[in-house]
Amino acid sequence: MTTLLIDDELGQRARLAAECQGKTLDQFVGEVLRQAVGGKEIQIGSRNGLPVVLVPPGTAAIDPADVARALTEECI
Numbered sequence: 001m002t003t004l005l006i007d008d009e010l011g012q013r014a015r016l017a018a019e020c021q022g023k024t025l026d027q028f029v030g031e032v033l034r035q036a037v038g039g040k041e042i043q044i045g046s047r048n049g050l051p052v053v054l055v056p057p058g059t060a061a062i063d064p065a066d067v068a069r070a071l072t073e074e075c076i
Helices: 008-020 025-037 064-074
Strands: 043-047 050-054
Touching: 008 025, 008 064
Parallel strands: none
Antiparallel strands: 043 050
């Protein structure tokens, strides 16, 4: 189990999207993360003493605006 710190607005949107889908926040975030990483090997590194996910070269970056837009669309 891991604790994540996310922006308050994004957290609220995620809670709303989870509620709209009849899921817990944990279930919703877990599913979104599984889709985002697509089963590729994940490497964990460290930067400035904080853990980071190392993305393989050529992997598209995750744009927070795309995440927010997807969360909004899920409830429409």
